[in-house]
């Protein structure tokens with residue numbers, strides 16, 4: 001029996017699990033520090049109160065049980081990997097030996113040390129905790145206005161630092177929420193302001209100019225206040241200072257300006273890029289250890305022309321599948337194949353039922369794109385939900401499992 005350990009039960013790790021589940025002669029242990037998979041790609045809907053909390057998480061224990069008998073879930077925090085001894089070391093508990101290892105431990109928000117106060121006074125949204133914190137703050141503010149007319153007169157500001165995909169989606173979705181709430185309750189939510197700060201001259205740097213233009217228009221129409229070419233230099237508990245001397249007062253700050261590999265990944269004794277991601281070869285193995293693969297945001301992923309790929313769920317998923325297929329190739333003593341990762345397009349949610357899909361050759365704007373984005377999300381989520389439901393039935397039928 002070949003034992004495969006996967007560290008990280010999210011987009012990359014779960015796709016690998018799907019390939020390995022049920023394969024003869026393979027046993028898999030999925031390890032995660034959380035007992036759930038948080039659907040980051042739907043985080044904006046959670047924050048804006050459009051979906052309930054439980055629709056953005058999938059329980060990993062049930063999911064593993066649903067994948068079959070050769071899959072086991074271990075709720076533990078990986079601390080190190082003894083690559084020579086082929087063991088994963090945990091913060092607590094016994095080390096776990098492996099024949100093959102997939103590191104899919106993802107990334108965390110990059111709170112730039114050069115921006116004074118950023119780490120202390122802003123929140124990331126890559127974790128369920130950060131997303132819930134923002135949602136809570138947001139709803140408390142609306143509640144105060146409902147309860148107390150004098151609060152409704154105060155201006156409340158949320159500052160979103162970083163205008164990449166996640167920053168833009170969150171700003172648009174929250175502003176749309178304010179607007180909806182204002183219309184339905186006739187309260188002074190016009191005094192709630194969302195500032196979106198971009199260090200570049202535009203939002204969504206690097207995307208097609210038509211997408212940048214349409215997204216900018218959409219945000220402005222919703223009422224988001226845009227600050228472009230604006231570098232945040234310091235943050236305290238109430239004010240973000242910009243390089244040009246401007247100050248933006250805020251009550252809550254979200255930072256989405258970049259990522260770094262998760263601390264566990266950064267601490268591994270292996271080769272890393274500047275973001276702490278693991279350097280991998282074209283088979284997704286880490287140099288020097290043919291049985292160790294890295295995927296998703298934890299890895300320095302490139303396309304076939306050697307261009308670095310942005311950290312997205314879709315590249316995490318593709319790389320998870322490829323790493324698992326290459327493990328099967330090694331087990332079956334076949335030739336591994338070169339991973340051919342590519343960005344197949346983008347879907348951006350821009351508040352309410354408006355979205356943009358960039359399919360490379362063409363673009364779709366508005367409600368149709370929104371339906372497309374929802375279809376993409378559902379086609380990822382529902383197969384996992386059904387597996388978790390089967391797994392839950394198995395666990396409850398056999399409580400000792």
Ligand SMILES: Cc1cc2nc3c(=O)[nH]c(=O)nc-3n(C[C@H](O)[C@H](O)[C@H](O)COP(=O)(O)OP(=O)(O)OC[C@H]3O[C@@H](n4cnc5c(N)ncnc54)[C@H](O)[C@@H]3O)c2cc1C
Pocket residue numbers: 007008009010011012013031032033034036037038040041042043044076077078079104105106107125126165166169170262264295296297298311312313314315316347
């Ligand atoms: C608000 C937002 C919106 C986004 N929208 C999109 C989108 O529309 N489309 C898109 O393609 N991408 C989107 N992304 C990016 C996408 O979510 C990430 O690229 C994706 O989550 C990466 O998946 P991953 O499996 O590599 O890692 P992650 O999703 O980061 O998961 C890593 C897993 O490893 C676990 N882990 C970490 N450290 C340890 C440890 N020491 N021990 C055990 N377990 C550990 C974590 O608990 C986690 O479950 C969005 C991101 C955000 C924040």
